[in-house]
Amino acid sequence: AGPYSFDPLESRMTRTVFSHLKDVQVARPVTFAAQPAPPTLLLHGATDTTVGLHNSDDMASAMKAAGHTVTEIVYAKVGHIGIVAALAAPLRGYAPTLNDSAAFIDGLFGPTAEAAHAAQ
Secondary structure (H helix, E strand, O other), rough: OOOOOOOOHHHHHHHHOOOOOOOHHOHHHHHHHOOOOOOOOEEEEEOOOOOOHHHHHHOOOOOHOOOOEEEEEEEEOOHHHHHHHOOOOHHHOOHHHHHHHHHHHHHHHHHHHHHHHHHO
């Protein structure tokens, strides 16, 4: 859950950091979505009030439009901090962040990915 498509001049806090830029688009990760990229996993909490869900949706759409492999998972009833907090053993029932991340990585480097690569 990141501010991939945020407007850096919209918030007083980020305006202070980014207002000196000649082109504020360079502060928006979505601007670079067409650049070469590895398969990408985007995780977001549906109740995130820190970073709006549109950021992940915009980034996923832009990367897919550029031909990249993107997996986007949105967790219901999870906020911004809950995604990372759910990695901790006592909080894993909060969201399947660890399992989803491991499955994504396994899909890239696990036995299934090796078999697919060998078949090419």
